[in-house]
Amino acid sequence: MRLNRLIDKIAILVMCMMSLTLSDSFIEPVILTLAAVTASAAAQxxxxxxxxxxxIAACSMLCGAFPLFLCMLPLMLYDALWEKKWWLVMPAVLVFGKLGEIKVLQIIMIIAAIAVTVIIYLRVSGLEQTVTKLTLLRDEIAGKNRQLAEQNLRLAQAQDNEIHLATLKERNRIAREIHDNVGHMLTRSLLQSGALLIINKDEQLREPLESLKTTLDSAMTSIRESVHDLHDDSIDLKKVIEDSISTVDSRFSVTLDCDVSESMAGNVKLCMIGVIKEGLSNAVKHSTGDKISIIVREHPGFYQLMLEDNGSCSEIKESGIGLKNMRDRVEALKGRISFTTSAEGFKIFVSIPK
Known part of the structure; x- marks a missing residue:
């Protein structure tokens, strides 16, 4: 904008100097031009x-003392228009008392320069307003695009979560179907084959019956492992923890920070869930605080769990069945668990190797 304004002022200055060239003096036009250029630069x-x-007002008043300065009035008018105070050039009317010192052609050229100045200002100011509107529109569109991108991201995440939950539900359904149908039929077949072995009197049939029972045993083991794998994979650790938190007494403010991969083993998930449920239950029953913090982390070599409340606690009764159950769960996975008491609260720290 400043560059455009400078170019316009150079064009207006050229028109002003053209009217000054009609003066009979040489020194006065040069001095007035330098004064007008300096004043205009300072005003800008x-x-x-x-x-x-x-x-601007002072330069306009100079027209009364130096009538020839009226030739530079268009330049001062341009600055006044940008200040939104066109009336600042009104003191130039003082020149009317000495208008005879200015040539008619100079007056005509001054009027023409004033008209051109107004036209230039209207064009440039209109262009500036258009650019401002376009800039605001661009910024608004950019903001809308960012909001749309964020909304699309949230929708995509919600859709991924729905697909993930649907997948987990389907895995659970398949596991139940296999357990309830195929598992029961294999169990019945195993019992029948065992009964046949007991009542069989024909030695020639014993080996085929034992082979059949062995095959059924292998099939049952394979089915059982598959069901357990499906069940373990279908456990959404974060969802289960959030469900457990939702049942906590409303007097507690519970925060959860869970950052683990989906590849966490099912037995580790169950251990974490058991410890967290027991820890939340103990906090509700015994803690005098109002805040509970749960942090679950996965590191390259181990998993980590920290559960802490801000209630005061002076001692731990290791004889409690709840603490024993937590310790048994963790130690079964060759992990370590510690219980820490302080005036600031009670902390459970669990570390389970991969």
């Missing part, structure tokens, strides 16, 4: 300040 530098208005 101080745009929006009171000093700029004072400079």
């Amino acid at each position: 530098l101080l745009t929006g300040r009171t000093a700029a208005s004072v400079i």
Whole structure:
């Protein structure tokens, strides 16, 4: 904008100097031109300040003392228009008493320059308003695009969560179907084959019956492992923890920070869930605090769990069945668990190797 304004002022200055060239003097036009250029530059530098208005008004008043300065009035008018105070050039009417010192052609050229100045200002100011509107529109569109991108991301995440939950439900359904149908039929077949072995009197049939029983045993083991794998994979650790938190007394403010991969083993998930449920239950029953923090982390070599409340606790009764159950769960996975008491609260720390 400043560059466009500078170019326009150069064009207006050229028109003003053309009217000055009609003067009979040489020194006075040069001095007045330098004074007008200096004042205009200062007014542009101080745009929006009171000093700029004072400079423009003072230069306009100079027309009364130096009638030839009227030739530079278009330049001062341009600055006044940018200040939104066109009336700052009104003191130039003082020149009317000495209008005879200015040539008619100079007056015509001054009027023409004033008209061109107004036209240039209207064009440039209109262009500036258009650019401002376009900039605001661009910023608004950019903001809308960011909001749309964030909304699309949230929708995609919600859709992924729904697909994940649907997958887990389907795995659970398949595991139940296998357990309830195929598992029961294999169990019945195993019992029948065992009964046949007991009542069989024909030695020639014993080996085929034992082979059949062995095959059924292998099939049952394979089915059982598959069901357990499906069940373990279908456990959404974070979802189960959040469900457990939702049942906690409303007097507690519970925060959860869970950062683990989906590849966590099912037995580790069950251990974590058991410890967290027992820890939340103990906090509700015994803690005098109002805040509970749960952090579950996965590291390259081990999994980590920290559960802490801000209730005061002076001692731990290791004889409690709840603490024993937590310790048994963790030690079964060759992990370590510690219980820490302090005036600031009670902390459970669990570390399970991969």
